[in-house]
Amino acid sequence: MNTNRIFWIGIIGVSLFVLTAIVGGLLIEGYSPVSQLISESYAIDTAYGGYLRAIGYIPSGILIALFCFKAAPYFRGFKLTRVNIIGIGIFYGLATVVVSIFPCDSGCNTDLIDPSISQLIHNLMGILTYLFAPVCILLTGVGTNKSDQFRKFSRQAIMLGFLSFASVGLLIGAGESDYVGLIQRVVEATFVLWVFSCAFALRSGKQIQG
Template sequence: MLLFIASCVAGGLLIEDYNVNRQFISETFAIDTAYGFWLRFLGYIPSGILLTWFCFLGVRYFPTSSMIKVGFYGVGIFYGIGTVVVSIFPCDSGCNPEFINPSMSQVIHNLSALMIYTFVPISIIIAGIGLSKFSNYKSFAYISIALGLLSAVFVFIFISGLTSAYVGLYQRIIELLILVWFVVCAFKIRGTV
């Protein structure tokens, strides 16, 4: 997770006049950026793999439940593997929010991002609902449901205004809410080990 955050911060610092409020995170590693290759292959791809492993291995520290498994695997697949896919297929210069004559890489990038932002909040909510059935996990369950719902609200705001002056801020709020779920989950696992 820290690798993902470091990549986001470094990417923004490496691009002159980059504005976190109005520019997508993906613009830091777009096809034509100077350090895009390094950000993708040393930052985003490894962090996606690590986040996937966290979900796939972390689920075993929680009660056996199909909803919990679906939630964790959903986050692992859509957020972890999704991060790898959007990194392998970077967006065009400026990330082409109007989607005018996009490259194949841009199309794959956008479809993967859409899947991430659609299914990760749902997966977090599903995990929370599954956890709510176990008394020792109620607080984590409620936190999961709240984070999933909040991220879904910001996904709606984000997708509704892809050309907004605050699209970058909305995206970062979504990412922050998802990463907070990972942190809370890690602390819960640490308490059970």
């Protein structure tokens, strides 16, 4: 698959994710993207949750994972970067698919009072995503930091990795803060921006050599 096709797979994947997150919030009366988690917009009891998952989050996760798995071989001269791009495909792309197949309970049951199996799987995948995706993003930048051609991508990935770490730390400390939704969206934005950065790096047109 050529780099132009891989580029568009990544761009469409994250754009679909962002669009679905925006539309999902608009479909629920009184929903606040500042104080409520993204998952609450497609929880098991929401009127349009099934549609959002089926035509939004699941396809976007598949596309993001496919982008990462197809992009990784182009970094064959940079093993650290290649491995961690695959990691992002797993912990961000495929994880998005899993949390969509297993949505959270009503209100996302943050206190875990008699949680369903779906809620537990949803939470587990969310934890894995927020633990590993920032590490993978950072290491994709570290792996290419000696490349003159891809120094811009390296710097962007390192910056996004640190921002992602900081945002996840804030999210963990936020608890039931009135700003938990906003903080989560900052975390997700770092993931989305990394895909854009990687896609444009690939589109530079040359197979990456170490």
